[in-house]
Amino acid sequence: MKHLSEMHHAFDQLLLNEGDSSLHPSEIAYLLKKVRHEDRDEFFVMLREIPQDYLGDVLLELPEKIKDEAIEFFSSHELAQAVESLESDDATDLVQDIDDVDEDKSEAVISHLDEDDRDDIDKLRRYEEDQAGAWMQIELFDATLDETVQSSIDRLKLLKESNALENIYQVFIINEQHRLIATVPLENLILFDFTKTYRELLDTREFRSVEASADIQEVATIFEQFDLSVLPVVDWQGRLVGRITSDDIYDVIEERATEQ
Amino acid sequence: MKHLSEMHHAFDQLLLNEGDSSLHPSEIAYLLKKVRHEDRDEFFVMLREIPQDYLGDVLLELPEKIKDEAIEFFSSHELAQAVESLESDDATDLVQDIDDVDEDKSEAVISHLDEDDRDDIDKLRRYEEDQAGAWMQIELFDATLDETVQSSIDRLKLLKESNALENIYQVFIINEQHRLIATVPLENLILFDFTKTYRELLDTREFRSVEASADIQEVATIFEQFDLSVLPVVDWQGRLVGRITSDDIYDVIEERATEQ
Structure with a gap:
């Protein structure tokens, strides 16, 4: 495994390319996961550096346990911003993940959302896990x-x-x-x-x-x-x-x- | 299971919709498979009814054993027409299937193809089964x-x-x-x-x-x-x-x- 400083450098490189199509949340998540195994504090420092536009996607790509820690780390206001940057199906998944960690927090997050996003998530959460409706996204052409x-x-x-x-x-x-x-x-x-x-x-x-x-x-x-x-x-x-x-x-x- | 006459009727219905985008080779193959289990002769009668444009795709959708019977049933000239109607990756798969049944026949099929199709198949057959090249198609924009x-x-x-x-x-x-x-x-x-x-x-x-x-x-x-x-x-x-x-x-x- 690479040294922590090397990983942090790779992380910064990824983030510097922000406007670039080659940056993918799964790559950020992969580095975060490796860092978390080495140093918990460093993990939280890096979480804070993730651009707001990417936070939702990165959270969804993290392994369950680490995702839960990140959900606890961010405020309901920050999480609401992360949810709003996502497409409807992913937004619903993230709200569900937050709900699994802390029901009060997911309610707070939902209360911060604008009405349209809240309606979309309400609609999608009504489907059972194995129904097509739970897997679809509302955004389309x-x-x-x-x-x-x-x-x-x-x-x-x-x-x-x-x-x-x-x-x-x-x-x-x-x-x-x-x-x-x-x-x-x-x-x-x-x-x-x-x-x-x-x-x-x-x-x-x-x-x-x-x-x-x-x-x-x-x-x-x-x-x-x-x-x-x-x-x-x-x-x-x-x-x-x-x-x-x-x-x-x-x-x-x-x-x-x-x-x- | 439906009666044979009902199945043949369903088959004819499918074929009548030939110009229609809802006709799919996998549906024809599904009916052929059911008929083959009931009546071998009827199976060959129906094989003969498949429009030439669909034959290649239908053959590829048939289960291994029934596919082999169909490959034996058609002439190398008919099989060459089926191969030519396919995109390069599927054409290569079908030639390989024919080769598995009868090497002389696959050589005869290849000799009937026009030069471009033959070159494409030659190229694709050079890749190992687990290489990306064996899974790609040459046709693109x-x-x-x-x-x-x-x-x-x-x-x-x-x-x-x-x-x-x-x-x-x-x-x-x-x-x-x-x-x-x-x-x-x-x-x-x-x-x-x-x-x-x-x-x-x-x-x-x-x-x-x-x-x-x-x-x-x-x-x-x-x-x-x-x-x-x-x-x-x-x-x-x-x-x-x-x-x-x-x-x-x-x-x-x-x-x-x-x-x-």
């Missing part, structure tokens, strides 16, 4: 039939600029009742005439989707059988409520392997 | 630094119209020596000014890639750690040679689970 492609792309631009959206492979087309009626891969969208509406361009309305109440193991089987990278999630009335992506499915397959 | 986005999109359009390309999430940017120098997700590409060149638009050249000689298990770990859906594959000189997508990784994680 959707458009209505009578919208032009350009109008939807302008919206995507704003969402991406505010870091509200990533790993977009498809646009989900909905009707006035928010029912999912088609999916269009970006590789097709990019070939379209952007001045036209989706209604003019769609030649098929076939798509796959799952209900939020579906068993996540069965959802994983669908991903494997049909070689999917993303799948929209609908409620019992067919209204679009979220999406599940390939990285969620790696976790499901991995968990299934561990349980066997 | 690339562009050079001084090309405009529009020019690359025009090329994508042609490739997609000829069904040569699917599941595109990124464009891989290469230099004159075919070295990979950046990757751009389609969700960013779609926001660009299409009249500009990639050189003008790229603000970072950070990307992840793996060498073709890398262990596929380690590649799977990278997909899981960094939540990836696609990863470019390069040779020892950094030249772009292929890509691995999430559906390949489901198989790797699944295999690892079965082996444990």
Whole structure:
């Protein structure tokens, strides 16, 4: 194992690259874990150095025991900021982790959140652990039939600029009742005439989707059988409520392997 | 289990939807497997009904023993057409399956292929089973630094119209020596000014890639750690040679689970 000072240096190097796409929370978490084994105080010093934007993701990547220590270390206000920087599915996981450590603290964290984030987390926490709804994220790229492609792309631009959206492979087309009626891969969208509406361009309305109440193991089987990278999630009335992506499915397959 | 006539009816229904995106080779293979258990002759009748475009994919989805029977049933000429309809990684798998049943037949199949397909399969068969190169596909969307986005999109359009390309999430940017120098997700590409060149638009050249000689298990770990859906594959000189997508990784994680 490297010396502590070397690790701290590597940690600082990672953090210095903050704007850089090569920085990944799992790498920060990996170094934190190694440091924690060597020196507890140093671990807390380094926790304090994590940029606010990364804190939520890093916490989620830490092993259970170390994560609990970090959750105890930060104030409910700091944890709320960490939760707010996450996408809805991860935000819900972190609130649950905080709840497992200290129920009063998770309530305090929730009270610090803005109303939208609180609503999203409330919605997602209602699903059982093995239901598709508990694995989906609410953030996605959707458009209505009578919208032009350009109008939807302008919206995507704003969402991406505010870091509200990533790993977009498809646009989900909905009707006035928010029912999912088609999916269009970006590789097709990019070939379209952007001045036209989706209604003019769609030649098929076939798509796959799952209900939020579906068993996540069965959802994983669908991903494997049909070689999917993303799948929209609908409620019992067919209204679009979220999406599940390939990285969620790696976790499901991995968990299934561990349980066997 | 359903009666044979019902199954044949379901099979015909599936085939009638030929142009429809909801038809999937794994569903045809599932019905064929059930029929084979009930009636061998009926199985061969149905094999003959599979549209040529789907034959390769259906063969790959069949369980080992039934697949071997189907490989014996078709002529080397028919099998060559099936191989040609597949993407390079799947084509290589099917040639290997044919080779496992009958070496003379696989040689005959290879001799029927056009030169490009033969070269691709030759290249991929050189990798060991556990190397990234054996899991990658050669078909991908690339562009050079001084090309405009529009020019690359025009090329994508042609490739997609000829069904040569699917599941595109990124464009891989290469230099004159075919070295990979950046990757751009389609969700960013779609926001660009299409009249500009990639050189003008790229603000970072950070990307992840793996060498073709890398262990596929380690590649799977990278997909899981960094939540990836696609990863470019390069040779020892950094030249772009292929890509691995999430559906390949489901198989790797699944295999690892079965082996444990």
